[in-house]
Amino acid sequence: MYEDHRLGDYDMNDVVLKGERLNETQVRWTLMASGAYDELYIYNVEGTNINSNNEVHSIFGKEPLTYINTERGDNVPYVINIVNVPKTYSFLDASTQPYIYNQTKGWDVKIVRYGRDPRAIMIPYDIRWPLEKIKISNAYKQFNSWGTGSIEDNEWYKYPEIELVY
Numbered sequence: 001m002y003e004d005h006r007l008g009d010y011d012m013n014d015v016v017l018k019g020e021r022l023n024e025t026q027v028r029w030t031l032m033a034s035g036a037y038d039e040l041y042i043y044n045v046e047g048t049n050i051n052s053n054n055e056v057h058s059i060f061g062k063e064p065l066t067y068i069n070t071e072r073g074d075n076v077p078y079v080i081n082i083v084n085v086p087k088t089y090s091f092l093d094a095s096t097q098p099y100i101y102n103q104t105k106g107w108d109v110k111i112v113r114y115g116r117d118p119r120a121i122m123i124p125y126d127i128r129w130p131l132e133k134i135k136i137s138n139a140y141k142q143f144n145s146w147g148t149g150s151i152e153d154n155e156w157y158k159y160p161e162i163e164l165v166y
Contacts (some may be wrong), residue, residue: 001013001015001016001017001120001121001123001127001129001136002014002015002016002100002109002119002120003109003118003119003120004036004040004047004100004102004105004109004119005038005102005105006039006105006107006119008119009133009135010037010136010137011070011129011130011131011132011133011134011136011139012121012129012130012136013033013034013035013070013129013130013131013132013166014034014035014036014038014040014100014109015031015033015034015036015040015042015056016031016032016033016034016069016129017029017030017032017042017050017098017099018030018032018126019045019091019098021089021091022082024087025084025085025086025087026082026083026084026085027082027083027085027089028080028081028082028083029045029047029050029080029081029083030078030079030080030096031038031049031050031056031059031060031078031079031080032069032129033068033069033070033129033166034056034057034060034066034067034068034069034070035067035068035070035132036056037064037065037104038064038102038103038104038105039055039056039057039064039102039103039104040055040056040100040101040102040103040104041053041054041055041056041058041100041101042056042096042098042099042101043071043098043099043100043101043105044093044097044099044165045081045083045098046083046097046110047081047082047083049079049081049085050079050081051081052101055103056100059079060076060079062076063078064077066143067132069166070131070132070166071131071132072127072131074166075082080087091122091124094111097110097111097122099111099120100120118147123157125157127157127159127160128165128166129165130164130165130166131164131165131166134164134165135145137141138161138164139160139161139164139165140156140157140159140160141156141159141161142155142156142159143156
């Protein structure tokens, strides 16, 4: 889940991308949502449609300045690509993790290390992402506690405020 602005609304839905390891050499990438107006590109996923050459909105067949699957009633089909990877591929390797390039602003959005302001987070389970303009800490009340290192709130993603998530 990615937030594309440095001073964003923290809904963490500007790009929602799911990765699933299918076997030793294949990962299924599913582009699920985009709550961004800026022109965004996904790097380190070189599938047929989901790749660094295709702007995120265009992958869904939409124009920039369009919210996709981040508001009630949205129902744009997800885009799925199966990508071959080396047997040594790891979702935890920072050098091969997917990241977003915000072409409008001219910066990368990557998963950060502990102690940094998160602009991208990787969750090893299915999650319902916040609706447009809803902070993740409002959609998931235990998020901030988890983000500060709380051992008790490691399962924050299981407890959404249903009316605030997609």
